[in-house]
Amino acid sequence: MSDSRQGTEKAAAPQRKDVRRNKQILLDAAAAVFVTSGVEAPVRDIAARAGVGIGTIYRHFPTRADLIVAVFRHQVETCVEAGPALLASCPTAYDALERWIDLFVDFLVTKHGLAAALQHDNAGFETLHAHFIDHLVPVCTQLLDAATAAGEIRSGIGGLQLMRGVGNLCVGAENDPSYDPRALVTLLVAGLRQPHRSGSESGAADGEP
Amino acid sequence: MSDSRQGTEKAAAPQRKDVRRNKQILLDAAAAVFVTSGVEAPVRDIAARAGVGIGTIYRHFPTRADLIVAVFRHQVETCVEAGPALLASCPTAYDALERWIDLFVDFLVTKHGLAAALQHDNAGFETLHAHFIDHLVPVCTQLLDAATAAGEIRSGIGGLQLMRGVGNLCVGAENDPSYDPRALVTLLVAGLRQPHRSGSESGAADGEP
DNA sequence: GGCGAAACGGAACCCGGTTCCATAAGTCGT
DNA sequence: ACGACTTATGGAACCGGGTTCCGTTTCGCC
Known part of the structure; x- marks a missing residue:
């Protein structure tokens, strides 16, 4: 095989x-x-x-997915390598995470339909899925862990989960200029933030009247 | 039309x-x-x-999508009606938004493949898309506006955008127990929160307390 | 140059959505 | 109640698109 x-x-x-x-x-x-x-x-x-x-x-290529994997293998590699590099070069781990996610989003949205293909469990696409998971998730987890360790984000979400979320958000970006996955991903990542000690400079929002 | x-x-x-x-x-x-x-x-x-x-x-039903729409019409209605109700009964608009989104997620994840079907622009699925958009987006926008007006969330994201994001996050939930769309949606909605001006959120101040 | 193995091409098959039309069933006027 | 007309029905046929299969071609090595 x-x-x-x-x-x-x-x-x-x-x-x-x-x-x-x-x-x-x-x-x-x-x-x-x-x-x-x-x-x-x-x-x-x-x-x-x-x-x-x-x-x-x-x-x-026994299945179309294998072909896709082969075509994008190089770019996945690049993305994988960017993880540690960003971690080393960014002021905070959260920063690195943010930028790495951005890189990933870039990758997905510039390949028409890649994100969509990634979530087709059907067909023989498990290869595609698996390849992305295998290579990218550890990197994501690493960044996540670093940010968590630094107390910059709330814990409770795994690398796989986050990657899937981001991937899902990128689906359909190319057929619809009014859809801006980046904005949503930004929101998602922002949601990860843990207000250090929820010290509540809260201002208006969280206080229930 | x-x-x-x-x-x-x-x-x-x-x-x-x-x-x-x-x-x-x-x-x-x-x-x-x-x-x-x-x-x-x-x-x-x-x-x-x-x-x-x-x-x-x-x-x-000229196309499968029409059939799907017909089958779920009632539940979409229910969701539509829940919007204003929540707005009236919840302490804050943000609360209402949060719970409404939760309702919507419930709806999507309990129907196998519905979320996935929603994003297939292909085929004759624009009917499906359109029906959801037409009915649900205004409600979402209303909630969003209310929360924005109350200064509870950052502005800059539209109802359509948010709905698409949430819908996308719900894709693939049913085939994979390890994937928890609700957690991600929660994160997304949390990201909407505007911590007045902590961190790098520079300028603008369209919040006007 | 000849031979066996490996690769090639593309016809054929499967599956799922959609269309078409001969036939069946309902409706209405008388 | 009956026949003519209208509308609905069933399902075979068609259209892609993925995948398989096998007779033919090409390669590499003697």
Whole structure:
């Protein structure tokens, strides 16, 4: 099953070079089609764009989700690496978290339909889901933990939970300019904040008359 | 546009009584199937359950979304009516908003796949979308406005925006017990709170106490 | 150059929404 | 009560879109 599951990114060399070539052609074609038609583009379109048969796609990527994962693997990596970097470079852990989430939102909203694809439990999309979860959640958790440890946010929400929330909020952003996922994500993250000691500079809000 | 705009629920009297009867049978069957198989259940299943042909469904409900709307119309109404009631009975507008949102979340999470269906812009689901938007958004906006006027929340987010956010957060709740949309929605709504001017919230002061 | 293995292409299949139309059933005038 | 007309019904057929299958082609190695 997992010919692509090598520990390093270097998969074992495929014996035939047309295989390697085709795989690359496919990845390029898929990336191109994803940009123009979104992640939900028909497999046939990608095959056509790549100039290969449908069977070839399925040989390389057992399901569309695998193809999506492959195409975006690099960017997921980037996002993963950004976590610790932000933690090191930001004044507060909360800051780092905020910016990392922003990065993630950027990633999602710039790929048409990616967020939507992520929540399709149906189909064979568990691969996609799993890949994102596996790689991104630990980073998110780390940031969350750091902010919690610093007393900057309320605890009680896990990295997975937060990621899913953010991912969900990003669904449908591209088809509707009036929908601004970033604003909502900002709200969500703001909700995480723990007013240090709820000292209640409260002003107007929380006091019940 | 106008078909949904009837003052009363009474549509013009259907001439033939089998029509009325079948429509009701269909609604019942659909409701039953939705409960067991979720909102995304195949139209054929609903037809089978109702003991009618597929054509009959489409005669009554041009698209699946219309059927969904019809089935849930009553509960949407209930939600709509709850808005002003909460506003009247809650100590603060923010409280009312919080509880209304909670009601809405309840509604969404108890209907398998409804939230997901709501965001499918594809297909003929704009009817569904539109119905929810038309009826629920004004209520939400009202609550939001009241809370804003009372200086209890930051302004800058619209009713539509908030509803979409909440709806999105509720997607996928039913297939995954580890996902708790309510917690995230709570966070989101908490983020709405405006701590007058603590932290980096610079300037503006549109709160005017 | 020839041979076996691996890859390829794309027709075929499955599934689900939607359309269409011949047929059945209801309604109404007489 | 009956026939003509109107409207509703059932379900086969159609349209994508994902996925599978297999005869054919190509590759790599002797």
